[in-house]
Amino acid sequence: MRITKLLGSAALALLPMAAPVLAQDAATELPPCDGCSDSMVIMSWGGAYQNSQLKAYVEPYQALTGITVTWDESSNEAIAKLRAAQEAGNMPYDLVDVEGPDSQRACDEGLAAEIDFDEALAPGSDGSSVEDDFGDSLINDCFVPQIYFSTTFGYRTDVAEWNGQTPDDICDIFDTATFPGKRSLQASPKKNLEWALVCDGVPADQVYDVLDTPEGVDRALAKLDTIKDDVIWWTAGAETPQLLADKEVVMGSTYNGRLFSVIAEEKQPVAMLWDYENFDFDGWIVPAGLDEARMNRVMHFLRFATDTQRLADQAKYIAYGPARASSQPLVSTHIDLGIEMAPFMPTNPDNMKNYLVNNIEWWSDHQDEVEAKFQAWLGQ
């Protein structure tokens, strides 16, 4: 039963024509929404990621229910916006897309509502419970995971100064002798400190133990100091792809889905350096204090938008792994390019020979301190 179901869905997913069929399929299982508002304001990231959400589940949901959806593309400052809205006593957002650490912050500060996952979310299509299906991605009581992504490096494949060598080790980022040229790194301590420590000889599983010591952060910054003059710092995920395409940098970190666009869609001479990719989650939070009608609508949508098929559908538009284990077998090919998505997925075993997982608890505890330290270091 289970296998036929999986095969069936996979076969359907291969055909662009299958979309209406799927929608009908879903219509039968979508319960009516009683006492729900007829519109939603969703905050997300804009760009290709928001488009994947739109195509995979927002448009299908609108087709089924006829509600209107307004997008607000400001997830990169979600916490500031949520806090301002809460202070003003007027919450304009119904659903907010954030990265894992931000969800932790929102949950800790009471900006996000706590959610009973078993009740709110659909069980896996293979019959697994919500808890088993989402597994480690359920990082706190407020966060409904959608995808996992990794922050990793891309490099240009046509750098003459490298004499035919290509970086295959994360520490090549710090090796400006063998691999001269500018690098782009995120203007944030997260992930950079971890990589710096790994390349300073710290075993990957002890990175956060070292960061926890008083001199740990200084040690990481000292390592980053060795390449500080060769770094262009980015704040938006689109910058590294642009800098790579413009030959402004020879290698740089960004989200793996962005690099997929550069390589597969833009066909730039860029390759991925998966070594020690750094995993993180992205998902939904519901602002605290919504009235009943809006809350009903949001929960109704969430149940639909995070079920097994919808999360698998999203991977047709962007190279991020669905957060549900039951969605993995349904991941197939890119909707337009027709190429297999699996090699571009951060969870592909070939890509995760070495990897780090962003320690959300450590970061939410130490974010304030380390961020202040890092910014002062950056400014000097």
Added chain:
Amino acid sequence: MADATISGGLPQGRGAKTASPGGPMLAADGTPLRASLARSLRRQKMRALLLIAPLLLFILVTFVMPIGDMLFRSVENHIVADTLPRTVAALRDDPSEVPGEPVFRAMAEDLQVAVEEKTHTQLGTRLNYESSGMSSLLRGTGRDVKGMGEDVAKAVTGLDDAWEEPGTWVALLADPAWVQTQAEWAAADDKSPEPAFAASAAATERLPRTVEAYQAFAHVTQADDGDSVTEEEPWNLAYVALADDLRADPGAAEAFEGDNRARLDALSAAVADGTVPAVSYRDMFVESDDAWGEPGTWSVLRTFSSRFTPGYYLNAVDLKLGPNGIEMREPKDRIYLQLFVRTLVMSLVITGTCILLGYPIAFLLANLPERTANLLMILVLLPFWTSLLVRTSAWKVLLQQQGVINDILVWLGIVGDGNRLALINNQTGTIIAMTHILLPFMILPLYSVMKGIPKSYVRAAKSLGANDWTAFWRVYFPQSVPGIGAGSILCFILAIGYYITPELVGGTKGVFISNRIAYHISDSLNWGLAAALGTILLAVVMLLYWAYDRLVGIDNVKLGG
């Protein structure tokens, strides 16, 4: 208009006196002229006020109020006193470096409430601005505080299961009148919150700590969670407080009757013989994190427990408020003074380059024949009308290492391919892009001033024997100075608060103080510091304006001929 002429032109007091020595001068309708004038003046003022009312309202709402709010935010510091009210009060009575048990007990209660209300993380973030490490301290201990006193609670409930029942606590502590209202509320089955818990007089007198701890629990349960205290088991804190009360007052049971008395008697005995252990909050806090035993932690709490603080302003100029007064921050934490200086210096440089580049163009514009001048004017205005983002992005394309300018220089052989010029993501990039963007603000006022300088003056100078340079320098230039003044003020004040261009082309070395303000508004969420930095920036601009007025005189600034 006639009224205006009279009031402006004729001082009415003297006019009335000379015209009528006998009585008050009368207007045509027989009322005294003075009153009639005053009325019409008042009417006129009202009319004028009504005319500007929309603008005034707009400015009040969009300008004055936000600035007021900003000023307020930069000194306001309610969060410590609001989140830790009991601790702040207890600290006042305890001057020792590391305070004693009462403060730790108050802290435990406050922190437990804060954790339930999820405010301890915000407090940690706030205090972390002043002392690194406070954020993780409060988050970590926030997780531990629920478990504090667990062995006491276990010992008490092990003694008698009844202590696990919420009803036992209500029966022991509640005011009979409250029990009555609570019962009515429960029967009515409405959705309003439960009536606020009130303790009986006997409990308040004989079990003061227990009542205090229970009140805190009741408040959170009722107001924040919307639950009923009759259905929730109190926090461990209440058990510890009860044990402490009975240790301090072993005979407290005598104030109660029936089951309450029996239970308290049993508990008193257990406390006395050590079945219920004595615990120290201080030890529990230090066990959670050593920092609680250090004077530094408490001096931060003490220093920032007041409702208003200069902390943000000190922070904004790389100072901090330590236990011994104001001191400099660690050298590696100092960034703001350097940024202020950089902002001022770079704004000056940008204004200077604007003058150098703008003056000849304005001169040309003012002196060329109309048709050519119009064409040139369009060239000046076209970028002025183009989106700021488009222009800045265009500069990115031009200036980057593989960009147009570097490509041309390499092609011409002026620089080698290996050492292309770094024109972007540094101060050079910011200066070039911002000079271009602010240039029209220099050219336009210069042009309108130059347009008003009669050509005959220079001709007269020349006919009197001056050469071209002398005629320009001694006659033309001095008359164009008001235009330079106006253009400089515009450019400088715009430059000093610029945000988007430095952000895009400035890298880390070419950013301004406004980029830091934006960072604190949207990323670090340190709105108090952002407000303080903004206020300082505003004050600096006003100070410079004042200095300019004193040195040059604002009357000498002309925005038009």
